[in-house]
Every structure is written in structure tokens, then in C-alpha cells.
Amino acid sequence: MSERAEETARPASRSAWLLDACAATMERALGMRFVEEVTAGTIGDAAYADYLAIEESFVETAARLHGLAVWDAPDRTALERNARAVHALTTEQADYFRTARAAWPVPARPDAAGRAAVLSEFALAAAREGGYRAVMTVLFAAESLYSTWCTRAHERGDVPAGPIADWVSLHAGAEFRAGVTALAAQVDALPADIPDEHLIRWFGGMLEAEIAFHDAVYR
Numbered sequence: 001m002s003e004r005a006e007e008t009a010r011p012a013s014r015s016a017w018l019l020d021a022c023a024a025t026m027e028r029a030l031g032m033r034f035v036e037e038v039t040a041g042t043i044g045d046a047a048y049a050d051y052l053a054i055e056e057s058f059v060e061t062a063a064r065l066h067g068l069a070v071w072d073a074p075d076r077t078a079l080e081r082n083a084r085a086v087h088a089l090t091t092e093q094a095d096y097f098r099t100a101r102a103a104w105p106v107p108a109r110p111d112a113a114g115r116a117a118v119l120s121e122f123a124l125a126a127a128r129e130g131g132y133r134a135v136m137t138v139l140f141a142a143e144s145l146y147s148t149w150c151t152r153a154h155e156r157g158d159v160p161a162g163p164i165a166d167w168v169s170l171h172a173g174a175e176f177r178a179g180v181t182a183l184a185a186q187v188d189a190l191p192a193d194i195p196d197e198h199l200i201r202w203f204g205g206m207l208e209a210e211i212a213f214h215d216a217v218y219r
């Protein structure tokens with residue numbers, strides 16, 4: 001193959017290349033049972049109770065990931081963006097879970113969070129290994145997934161009104177989408193000396209862990 005042909009075959013940005021390289025895993029994540037049931041409005045009270053518990057603990061992990069990104073930020077804009085994320089996760093989002101849990105008709109199973117620990121374990125290990133670059137890559141995977149499924153569910157689904165619809169619409173709005181775009185730009189700006197295999201391992205591994213995490217409410 002000529003050099004020119006290889007260039008045209010490769011997407012223009014590293015974020016687009018990653019989405020492309022992991023498209024099959026993303027499709028599986030978008031088709032997972034939890035996404036289907038929230039979108040169709042058939043999710044049971046017990047399953048969503050477990051989700052509230054596991055998601056509350058993942059939001060704590062997300063705050064830690066953004067905290068590490070504050071520490072390791074390459075510039076002031078990145079530092080400020082991640083600091084604002086820590087604030088939003090530990091105020092508005094923490095409040096959502098307290099309120100939703102208190103109003104929910106059934107409690108989560110006591111071991112719910114433990115069953116879904118794979119996602120936090122994967123993301124925190126990647127963050128310790130790769131610092132800022134790994135954090136941007138795993139969050140780009142997680143937020144791309146949520147932006148896509150929640151936008152579809154919000155626009156074309158039959159999501160139950162109340163805390164579930166509130167949560168879906170939070171991830172279907174312009175503000176969340178702008179965050180995903182900013183993460184894509186951070187991935188695009190990563191140094192060229194990071195091997196493709198690292199990015200695939202972080203991005204694809206995060207999507208696999210997302211699937212295991214959401215399947216945990218049914219195990």
C-alpha cells in the first residue's frame with residue numbers, strides 16, 4: 001500500500017481513530033440490557049435501585065479521576081476544567097443520588113457496589129499507570145458511551161419520568177456533549193509517542209468494564 005493510501009485510510013484525529021478501532025465494543029455497550037431497558041421504560045425497581053448504588057460509587061471514582069487530572073494537568077485550562085468536574089460530581093451529582101435513593105421504592109442489594117467494582121478498579125489502575133493521558137482516554141470512552149445512549153433514549157425512547165428521566169436528560173444535553181468534545185480534543189492533543197496499543201487498551205478496556213458494570217445489576 002502506498003503511503004498516501006495509508007494516510008487516507010486513517011481518520012484525521014486520534015479520537016476518531018479510537019472510536020473507529022473500538023466500534024464493535026461500543027456497539028455491544030450501546031446494546032446492553034440496562035441501556036435497552038431504560039430506553040424502553042421496562043427497567044425494574046430492583047435493577048434501578050442497584051444501579052443507583054453502583055453508579056453513586058462510580059461517580060466517586062470519577063471525582064478521583066478528575067482529581068488526578070487536576071494534579072497532572074498539562075496546562076491551566078485543563079486544570080480548571082477538571083477542577084470544575086470534581087466540584088460538579090461532589091455537589092450536584094452527589095445530591096442526585098442522595099435524593100433519588102431516599103425516594104426510591106426499594107433499597108439496593110447490600111453487595112450491589114461490590115459486584116460492579118470492575119469499572120472503578122479498571123479506571124483507577126489505568127489512571128495510576130498512565131496519569132493524565134490515561135484519565136482522558138478512559139473518560140472519553142465512558143462519556144462517549146453515555147452521551148450516545150442517553151441522547152438516543154432521551155430523543156426516541158420511553159424513559160420513565162422522575163429520577164430515571166432526570167439522569168438520562170443530564171447526559172443528553174448540550175453541556176454534557178460539550179464535555180465529551182473537550183475530552184476528544186484532549187485525546188487528540190496527547191503526545192504522539194504514546195503507542196496506539198496503550199490508547200486501545202485504555203479505551204476498549206473501559207468499554208468492556210462498562211458492560212460488566214451495567215450487567216452487574218442483573219447478576
Ligand SMILES: Cc1ncc(CO)c(N)n1
Pocket residue numbers: 055058119142143146210213
Ligand atoms: C458508569 C458510567 N459511565 C459513564 C458515565 C458518564 O459520565 C457515568 N455517569 N457512569
